[in-house]
Amino acid sequence: MKDRLTMFTRRLLDLIFYGGILVTVTLPFTIRFYGRYDPYFSQHWVALTGLFGVSGVLALLLVRELRRMFGTVIAGDCFIRENVRSLRRMGTYSFCIAAVTAGRLFVYATPAVLVVILVFLIAGLFSKVLARVFDAAVTYKLENDLTI
Numbered sequence: 727m728k729d730r731l732t733m734f735t736r737r738l739l740d741l742i743f744y745g746g747i748l749v750t751v752t753l754p755f756t757i758r759f760y761g762r763y764d765p766y767f768s769q770h771w772v773a774l775t776g777l778f779g780v781s782g783v784l785a786l787l788l789v790r791e792l793r794r795m796f797g798t799v800i801a802g803d804c805f806i807r808e809n810v811r812s813l814r815r816m817g818t819y820s821f822c823i824a825a826v827t828a829g830r831l832f833v834y835a836t837p838a839v840l841v842v843i844l845v846f847l848i849a850g851l852f853s854k855v856l857a858r859v860f861d862a863a864v865t866y867k868l869e870n871d872l873t874i
Contacts, residue, residue, distance in 0.1 A: 732800060739796060743789045750782035766834065773833045781826050788819040810861045817853030820846045 749756075754775050761768030791812040798804045824846035830839050 736796060736800070739789065739793050743786065743793060746782065746786050746789060750779060750786060753779050753782065770833055777826060777830050777833060781823050784819045784823045784826065788816050788823070791816045791819070805860065805863045805867045807861075807864055810857050810864060813853050813857035813860055817850045817857065820850030820853060824850065 754771075757767055757771055757775050757778065761771060767774060795804070795809050795812050798806060798809055824843045827839055827842045827846065
């Protein structure tokens, strides 16, 4: 079961990453298209494209770090300094997404925007705390490796 779950997760992360690239690259076209149905999107096309584009790039960077970390899990060596750095970067990317999304409040305010901000603030805090936990685990692991 573990192998199936591992492969499913890996494929899902790949799908999210490459699908995210496609969505981010096509944003100008999809926002213009949606503007046919919602005049607000056609009026604020440039601002929305910029805000969603920046958020998309940050999300891609976040997923890239997650894919890197997952690779170390598959390799059986997840308690390494690079994962600590990845978790720190993921926290920073999450905080940046929350900030960019807060900028959307001035362009297109909906209750969902507040939820997205809260989710990425929590994800950022979680990543930063988990980075500290991983850092301590890596330190203990390295000390034990030297003892043996």
